[in-house]
């Protein structure tokens with residue numbers, strides 16, 4: 001599955017605003033006493049997690065940015081590198097070679113907007129491999145399946161239900177966890193003795209956030225059409241009404257996400 005740089009650029013400020021402050025603070029507090037830190041960011045996209053975290057971590061940072069999209073990776077790897085920060089882009093298909101991505105000098109694993117794309121089996125691999133290496137994991141922005149739109153439309157619930165079904169389709173890692181990821185992933189870490197700090201990181205779009213609302217709602221209409229439970233006519237009518245609300249400056253939406261920071265109880 002590919003993600004356009006336009007979409008990742010559009011969502012980044014909303015993601016940044018949504019990241020849960022208590023979870024960010026837990027990562028910052030954990031990292032605070034280290035003179036330096038080595039991080040691997042899984043499915044880095046354009047490097048939004050690096051930008052969100054860099055000021056919160058010890059000054060000397062070495063980042064390995066991992067993705068299988070070479071074009072995104074090239075842009076992420078070209079980020080400005082202050083003297084104390086190294087950034088190494090690493091092309092890896094995480095579905096196949098997760099273990100290789102975690103090898104080498106790593107003290108913190110980060111990721112964002114990834115866990116809802118992966119399967120139960122892949123999540124288990126991540127949890128097992130992180131635990132075997134005693135690595136803490138910061139995972140941001142997993143979609144939790146809860147979305148609300150204002151003003152309400154009669155077809156909203158059917159479209160959101162279709163989106164949630166669509167989220168469970170295979171995104172290259174096997175049948176995806178989709179909305180289940182937000183609740184499942186922290187539990188898996190806790191089961192292996194991790195301490196987990198978690199909290200909501202919902203997208204909140206107000207009437208002025210027209211472009212991202214249009215983009216998200218258009219994507220939902222496409223997903224609903226692919227699922228096939230609503231008629232095409234109904235979906236087109238729904239999207240037209242939603243776009244009218246956006247154009248009239250009266251549309252708001254909330255899309256639920258969860259962040260967590262999981263750390264092994266006895267850290268190395």
Ligand SMILES: C[S@@+](CC[C@H](N)C(=O)[O-])C[C@H]1O[C@@H](n2cnc3c(N)ncnc32)[C@H](O)[C@@H]1O
Nearest residue numbers: 003043044045048067068069093094095112113
């Ligand atoms: C929703 S984007 C999130 C990007 C970035 N973490 C962010 O929050 O902006 C998902 C990312 O997963 C990457 N991805 C998807 N499948 C992958 C795979 N099999 N191996 C490595 N990266 C993958 C995509 O290229 C994309 O950059």
